[in-house]
Amino acid sequence: MLPDLSREELGRYARHLIIPDVGVEGQKRLKAARVLLIGAGGLGSPLALYLAAAGVGHLGLVDFDVVDVTNLQRQILHGTKDVGRLKIDSARERIADINPNVELTTYATTLTSQNALDIITKYDIVVDGTDNFPTRYLVNDACVMLGKPNVYGSIFRFEGQASVFSTKDGPCYRCLFPEPPPPGTVPSCAEGGVLGVLPGLVGTIQATETIKLTVGIGESLVGRLLLIDALTMQFRTVKVKKNAACPACGTHEITKLIDYEQFCGLKVEDGGSKMETAMPEITPVELAARLKAGDVDLIDVREPNEWDIGRIPGARLIPMGKFPEAAAELDRTHDIVVHCRSGARSGKVVRQLQAAGFTRVWNLAGGILRWSDDVDPTVPKY
Numbered sequence: 001m002l003p004d005l006s007r008e009e010l011g012r013y014a015r016h017l018i019i020p021d022v023g024v025e026g027q028k029r030l031k032a033a034r035v036l037l038i039g040a041g042g043l044g045s046p047l048a049l050y051l052a053a054a055g056v057g058h059l060g061l062v063d064f065d066v067v068d069v070t071n072l073q074r075q076i077l078h079g080t081k082d083v084g085r086l087k088i089d090s091a092r093e094r095i096a097d098i099n100p101n102v103e104l105t106t107y108a109t110t111l112t113s114q115n116a117l118d119i120i121t122k123y124d125i126v127v128d129g130t131d132n133f134p135t136r137y138l139v140n141d142a143c144v145m146l147g148k149p150n151v152y153g154s155i156f157r158f159e160g161q162a163s164v165f166s167t168k169d170g171p172c173y174r175c176l177f178p179e180p181p182p183p184g185t186v187p188s189c190a191e192g193g194v195l196g197v198l199p200g201l202v203g204t205i206q207a208t209e210t211i212k213l214t215v216g217i218g219e220s221l222v223g224r225l226l227l228i229d230a231l232t233m234q235f236r237t238v239k240v241k242k243n244a245a246c247p248a249c250g251t252h253e254i255t256k257l258i259d260y261e262q263f264c265g266l267k268v269e270d271g272g273s274k275m276e277t278a279m280p281e282i283t284p285v286e287l288a289a290r291l292k293a294g295d296v297d298l299i300d301v302r303e304p305n306e307w308d309i310g311r312i313p314g315a316r317l318i319p320m321g322k323f324p325e326a327a328a329e330l331d332r333t334h335d336i337v338v339h340c341r342s343g344a345r346s347g348k349v350v351r352q353l354q355a356a357g358f359t360r361v362w363n364l365a366g367g368i369l370r371w372s373d374d375v376d377p378t379v380p381k382y
């Protein structure tokens with residue numbers, strides 16, 4: 001039995017109720033719906049705002065992060081006053097203001113193989129607003145196991161993707177991409193950047209698909225991948241077929257959830273893989289002393305547009321893409337320090353140089369961000 005709409009709700013949703021395809025029946029379905037949002041960031045912002053405003057009766061929100069000033073360019077669920085607060089706390093305040101009828105359940109955690117099934121099983125539809133591959137595969141596999149539709153979206157720079165996966169007859173994310181990419185081959189938003197409005201565009205498409213699925217109208221993105229290029233403003237869809245060899249929804253060989261952090265090269269709480277030798281590191285304070293002494297070759301492996309934002313005096317720019325070829329120009333008898341924004345990309349360059357036989361090479365711990373914190377606050381953080 002669908003819930004009744006109160007007098008206040010009849011007024012609030014008036015512009016839905018007069019659409020014949022939605023009507024009172026459709027609005028009641030929205031009120032009865034339980035939708036889980038994974039992430040309260042760029043995609044999660046328009047999702048939470050629009051789904052709350054549209055009258056989705058119960059929203060779940062999973063996010064462990066706190067609001068950072070670099071989020072505000074796109075994560076419009078949060079404001080300047082919220083910097084430093086948990087995202088789920090500022091989200092709760094904003095959602096209550098938009099629509100006090102929404103019942104919100106928050107989960108201040110990352111989604112893991114341990115908790116994913118317990119959380120997801122309580123919902124009808126899952127909307128994936130994550131920005132990383134480990135969680136994306138985890139969400140996909142959990143949705144396939146539980147038979148929950150997974151409304152997918154992803155963003156990078158000017159490009160976006162959206163689809164609806166893991167419905168009863170449709171394909172899943174693994175039908176398209178069976179295995180996670182090898183560690184270090186895919187830049188994250190933090191490394192690659194994203195146009196601020198892009199998550200607004202893609203998240204709003206995910207919200208639209210969620211509403212259509214809930215009300216039961218229209219033609220969803222099941223079996224189609226929407227590709228958006230904001231620079232040329234071209235939208236196209238490509239067909240995605242259910243893959244009989246898909247390890248998740250085809251052969252069902254994936255029978256339990258896996259945490260992919262180890263494979264994707266992201267930080268793992270227990271300290272990561274023990275297989276590799278320790279990364280040779282130098283702290284910003286140590287580097288400052290070495291630069292003063294003038295006995296170190298400091299190489300910035302970021303991109304030229306990042307170099308333009310700010311740089312460490314004495315560094316020279318050799319973008320990561322120029323390696324390993326650029327290594328031929330380096331003096332291997334000299335001490336070399338490599339740095340990037342946070343230390344991730346430069347760590348990869350250190351490994352490449354080590355593989356090429358360099359022994360006197362160090363990674364700047366924490367990158368230019370920590371340099372700004374520990375040595376020179378006039379270097380902007382971004």
Ligand SMILES: [Zn+2]
Nearest residue numbers: 172175246249
């Ligand atoms: Zn599949």
